[in-house]
Amino acid sequence: MSVLLLEAFYGGSHKQLLDLLKESVEDCVSFTLPAKKWHWRARTSALYFMQAVLANSSYRVLFTSSVLNLAELVALRPDLGHLKKVLYFHENQLVYPVRKSQERDFQYGYNQILSCLVADVVVFNSSFNMESFLSSISTFMKTMPDHRPKDLERLIRPKCHVLHFPIRFPDVTRFLPAHKRLRHPVRCDDIHAPAAKSHIQTSSPSSYPDVEPPEKMLNVAGTNQSHEPTSVTPHQETASPLCGHEGEKLRPLHIVWPHRWEHDKDPQLFFQTLLKLKDRQLSFEVSVLGETFTDVPDIFSEAKEQLVDHIQHWGFMPSKEDYLKVLCQADVVVSTAKHEFFGVAMLEAVHCGCYPLCPKALVYPEIFPATYLYSTPEQLCKRLQEFCKRPQLARQHVVQVSLSSFSWDSLGDNFRSLLKADSGRMFTDKHLA
Known part of the structure; x- marks a missing residue:
């Protein structure tokens, strides 16, 4: 197996994406934790995966969501640090709404920043997700009492790209009421349309x-x-x-x-x-x-x-x-x-x-x-x-x-390219065409 898929919160959209990748990308193996107790998954999943993932010299790419503290895992498993490490953001903790500012747990956002620093490629499901994360790093780090690190956005931004979450739209024609069936046929991933232009975006301001x-x-x-x-x-x-x-x-x-x-x-x-x-x-x-x-x-x-x-x-x-x-x-x-x-x-x-x-x-x-x-x-x-x-x-x-x-019909090839070890540690112009 050359692609190692890790998901610390295997539920909802996290599960949908991992299942799509397992089904559609060759040579994958996955390790997951159930979608329960999110806060504990963010705190401790690296230690679990350290023990669950057996050493394997055939691994070339590691793909994980930002729930996992990738920095901790790489420190605990140096053999995984040599892989092409892809970090996917379904959400980000820097702008997650809390009822009161003092309720925000610094650790979760801090974990995501550390993960970005050790990742080779950082991918967001939307431009809003990417820009809200990158633009909030400086303010977020100011909550530290002293000895604050500098220029973290400058270090992270060149690794960042937008690749929209891929949805496999099923054929729902048989479920539609009469007034919806009157319209032209439902488009779904079972009916292949011409390939759309790449939806990978770079992290330059847009x-x-x-x-x-x-x-x-x-x-x-x-x-x-x-x-x-x-x-x-x-x-x-x-x-x-x-x-x-x-x-x-x-x-x-x-x-x-x-x-x-x-x-x-x-x-x-x-x-x-x-x-x-x-x-x-x-x-x-x-x-x-x-x-x-x-x-x-x-x-x-x-x-x-x-x-x-x-x-x-x-x-x-x-x-x-x-x-x-x-x-x-x-x-x-x-x-x-x-x-x-x-x-x-x-x-x-x-x-x-x-x-x-x-x-x-x-x-x-x-x-x-x-x-x-x-x-x-x-x-x-x-x-x-x-x-x-x-x-x-x-x-x-x-x-x-x-x-x-x-x-998925439009975005699948981009995800396959993302998970190729020989595509380099960063996207090149050919992926953005």
Whole structure:
């Protein structure tokens, strides 16, 4: 085995990526720890992998996420230090939201900085993730009382690149309701499109992708005024009733929230918004999905009781198929996150035909055009209120999101190049073409 894959938190998007690499990259072996007790994984996983990974002279590349303290592992296992070491950031701890500044544990961000210093290649899943990390290093280190290191960003930045998280979009045609099936065929990784240009970006300062001006995008009522959409939400070929068949007009708007049940996803804002819709006697249904961990915010049990008459689905769905079915039946997917560096769940929901509503912050402006972004809680409430009154505005809309840019079909070759020992310790121009 020439590629050693290590994952200290084998769950969620970390698991999705590792499974894709194991399946698609030749000559790999993996070692993982369950996705539990994240803080202990960040503190101690290096010691576990020191013992779990047997010495093997055939290893050439080591790939790990930033949960692992790579510096500790290399110190404990000098034989692994000779490999091409690739560090992948799903998130970064320098800007992770905490309720109070004194609650931030310095060690987690410090571990990630150390890991970057010993890695050969540092890869981020978004430009927002990379720039927020690099630009925060200096301020973060100032929390040290004295003898602060200098120029760490200058040492780390040349190693850094952006390679979007790759999603394998499944064919969900069989789960789509009539009004979604009326549109052109679903695009998925089972149907190979022409290869897109490389999505690896260097760490030189860059702006987010240009957003189409409103007049070039599909308006809320669903009139395609410009280019063919690249979303899986298909283009309507013919005029049709509100949702494709008789009686569908009466079905309430179905809102889905598919995020981790933790405070950084701001469930408080989401449920407060739904309670406002309820107080205004608006019709809607809600599905609250996503994984739960040790500490679930109290707002979930409170909201379940208060919204009981509106609930379609409540709780994590271990079956991916069942999860996709719910997304396909939903009309609008909402993020209220205070912490998001990519957002797989939002893109999966768009793939299933949902209209996205996201904060105008974090990674979202990098992925979603301005029409899907809200700046204030009041704007979010107003948009949902409009959709509750006229669900067809969401159901007939063609979402303008380039899903192909984030598909494994487009990004797989870049990951294979990343894991080649003979490609050198840094990317070269040929990888950026």
